[in-house]
Amino acid sequence: MSKPVFQDSYQKNVEYFDKLFGIGTNYDFISREQLIAGHSARFYFIDSFVNSQILERLFIYLAELKNISSAEDVQRFAAAHLPYTEVSVESDADKFVYQIMSGTMGMLLDDFENNKSTGFVGIILDVRSYPTRGIDQSENDRVLRGAHDSFVETIKQNSTLIRRRIRDPRLTFERITVGDVSKSDIVISYIEGEADADYVNSLKNKISSIKVDALTLGQESLAECLIKRRWYNPFPKFRYTERPDTAAAHLLEGGVIILCDTSPEAMILPTCIFDFMQETDDYYFPPLTGSYLRLLRYIVFILTLLLTPTWYLLISHPDWIPEWMSFILIDTEYNLPIIAQLFIIEFALDGLKLASMNTPSSLNNTFGVVGGLILGDFAVQIGWFIPEVIVYMAFVAIANFSQSSYELGYAFKFMRMLLLLTTAIFGIWGYIGGIIIVILLAATNKTVNGKRNYLYPLIPFNGRALKRLVVRERLRTHSSDKESQH
Numbered sequence: 001m002s003k004p005v006f007q008d009s010y011q012k013n014v015e016y017f018d019k020l021f022g023i024g025t026n027y028d029f030i031s032r033e034q035l036i037a038g039h040s041a042r043f044y045f046i047d048s049f050v051n052s053q054i055l056e057r058l059f060i061y062l063a064e065l066k067n068i069s070s071a072e073d074v075q076r077f078a079a080a081h082l083p084y085t086e087v088s089v090e091s092d093a094d095k096f097v098y099q100i101m102s103g104t105m106g107m108l109l110d111d112f113e114n115n116k117s118t119g120f121v122g123i124i125l126d127v128r129s130y131p132t133r134g135i136d137q138s139e140n141d142r143v144l145r146g147a148h149d150s151f152v153e154t155i156k157q158n159s160t161l162i163r164r165r166i167r168d169p170r171l172t173f174e175r176i177t178v179g180d181v182s183k184s185d186i187v188i189s190y191i192e193g194e195a196d197a198d199y200v201n202s203l204k205n206k207i208s209s210i211k212v213d214a215l216t217l218g219q220e221s222l223a224e225c226l227i228k229r230r231w232y233n234p235f236p237k238f239r240y241t242e243r244p245d246t247a248a249a250h251l252l253e254g255g256v257i258i259l260c261d262t263s264p265e266a267m268i269l270p271t272c273i274f275d276f277m278q279e280t281d282d283y284y285f286p287p288l289t290g291s292y293l294r295l296l297r298y299i300v301f302i303l304t305l306l307l308t309p310t311w312y313l314l315i316s317h318p319d320w321i322p323e324w325m326s327f328i329l330i331d332t333e334y335n336l337p338i339i340a341q342l343f344i345i346e347f348a349l350d351g352l353k354l355a356s357m358n359t360p361s362s363l364n365n366t367f368g369v370v371g372g373l374i375l376g377d378f379a380v381q382i383g384w385f386i387p388e389v390i391v392y393m394a395f396v397a398i399a400n401f402s403q404s405s406y407e408l409g410y411a412f413k414f415m416r417m418l419l420l421l422t423t424a425i426f427g428i429w430g431y432i433g434g435i436i437i438v439i440l441l442a443a444t445n446k447t448v449n450g451k452r453n454y455l456y457p458l459i460p461f462n463g464r465a466l467k468r469l470v471v472r473e474r475l476r477t478h479s480s481d482k483e484s485q486h
Contacts (some may be wrong), residue, residue: 004093006120010110013120014042017108020097034059036081037068040110049103051129058084058127074109074121086126096122098183103128130154135161138242140404146284150242155185155261161244162189166251170194173259176207178222182214185261186222189247194254199450203256203269206448218263226448234414235454236407237447239275240265246280270449272456273442274469276408277301282472290472298470300402305412305438308342308392309419313431316423334386339424341385345393346417415441 004020007013014031018024021044023031032043041062045055065081075089090096100106107123135157137143138150151158159173170192177183186207190200206226215221223238241247247257247266258267268275277297282290314321315330315338334341396416400409415438422430422437445454457465467473 004097006091006093006096006122008120010040010042010108010120013108017042017044017097017106021100034062036062036109037065039068042108043105044100044107045105045127046100046103049130050105050127054127054129055105058125074123077109078123082123082125084125084127088124089121090124091119091121093122096124098177099124101183102185103130130156141241141243141246141280143243143281143284146280147243147245149244151244151247151259151264151266153262153264155187155259158244158259158264158266159187159189162248162251162257165245165248166191171251174204176204178207178210178225179212179214182216184215184218186215187259189251189257189259191251191254194252195256196254196450199270200256202450203258203448207258215260219258219260219265219267222258222260223267227446230446233441233445234407234411235273235442235445236276236405236411237271237445239268239271239405241268242266243280249283270452271447272449272452272454273408273445274457274466276403276405278469279404285472287472287474294470294472297402300399301412304396304399304402305416305419307396308416309423309431309434311388311392312338312342312420313423313428316427328388330386330388332386336384338386338389339420341389342393342420343417345385345389346413349393349397 007016018031021029021031023029028047030043030045030047032045034041034043061083062081068077068081078087078089090099096106105125105127107125109123133152135149135152137148141150149161151161163171168191172188172190172192174188176186176188178186188200188204188207207222210222210225212221212225215225219240227237242265244266247268250268251257256269258269260267277294279293279297282294284290285293311328314325314328318329321329330338336344400413403409415434418437419431419434422434424430426433443453443455443459447454449456453459456462457469
């Protein structure tokens with residue numbers, strides 16, 4: 001497709017843009033002619049994107065204008081006769097078309113002197129009103145206390161939710177357009193002076209250099225363009241949040257936030273594995289309670305990785321089990337090997353999740369509880385599984401929800417299955433080797449972190465940063481900072 005250009009006369013421009021926008025073919029694309037003090041004006045806009053009430057008042061106002069001199073140029077006309085908040089004169093036809101396709105209204109004027117150096121120009125009026133859902137509480141990042149608002153699918157509204165929390169002129173939102181066809185809006189947000197300038201510039205260069213037709217899946221498509229994924233490493237490359245307070249907190253800590261239009265999430269960079277263990281509730285409770293919840297989350301989530309492989313290793317070598325732990329031994333008969341039972345339930349849990357996702361919301365909770373109880377009870381009765389396997393896998397399934405990242409949950413699931421497999425084949429050495437593989441995969445996970453390692457602050461070691469991630473510290477005021485320095 002050739003790049004749009006302005007023609008040398010009003011009538012030629014009308015014919016050109018009518019054809020370009022498919023006027024008469026696209027039912028939702030409007031081309032409207034109006035007389036303004038005897039001069040012709042043509043408006044272009046997408047019906048579902050504009051605020052009809054503002055548009056109506058604007059047309060009434062323009063229809064009542066009198067005695068406008070055609071000797072004044074378009075820039076002067078916009079400044080004197082368009083009393084609207086967001087008005088700009090655009091000399092680049094490509095940008096003029098892009099703005100209209102983004103939801104603004106374009107305006108062409110006849111009989112007015114255009115800029116002699118740039119030729120014909122158009123006027124852009126930002127009268128957008130994007131269709132959007134209400135700002136409700138996030139389904140994934142729920143909290144017991146604190147703010148209950150979350151991001152929506154409109155990038156402008158998401159930026160406002162962050163600015164409401166950080167009223168600092170250094171807070172920057174830079175927009176980059178990605179996709180030759182979709183022309184998706186990507187916004188990089190950071191606080192100038194707090195974020196690493198080299199890292200920010202590197203991110204902007206990476207995003208600007210992306211060459212694709214469209215970001216079909218929003219942030220997921222952007223993530224796949226930013227980094228070449230290694231299929232064998234399931235650890236998440238990015239952390240996402242639907243909460244503006246979480247995004248604002250990371251900006252204040254010197255992080256970078258990436259917003260993608262049509263995506264109700266913010267991408268947090270740089271990301272380390274310990275960041276996933278932080279939850280917003282930790283900060284809405286007192287430091288003691290927040291620290292307890294965070295430490296408990298670490299312990300429970302590590303158990304989801306090690307519980308079933310460790311149990312399987314011990315029951316495979318009963319002589320290793322001390323007397324006080326003899327209760328973990330199996331004293332019932334079973335038909336399937338224990339390792340097969342563990343893997344079958346791993347797959348069955350995901351099957352129940354998929355079925356639950358496609359179940360009507362009114363039956364969702366009932367299906368999950370009843371389906372799990374019935375399948376588990378009958379499987380034990382007919383001899384497929386033993387009760388111990390059901391209990392341990394039930395703990396793993398529930399404990400997996402102790403943190404909100406689905407990507408990290410599935411990464412630990414795959415690592416748990418790998419650890420079970422190596423333990424079943426090679427015994428104690430397979431168990432140890434499996435743990436080493438897990439650590440190596442986490443340490444070598446590649447993401448857009450700049451100079452920061454995925455296992456930071458362990459690699460490189462930073463004791464103070466590690467303490468902040470493990471223990472919920474109290475908010476430090478300026479006076480307390482000065483006292484600590486003395």
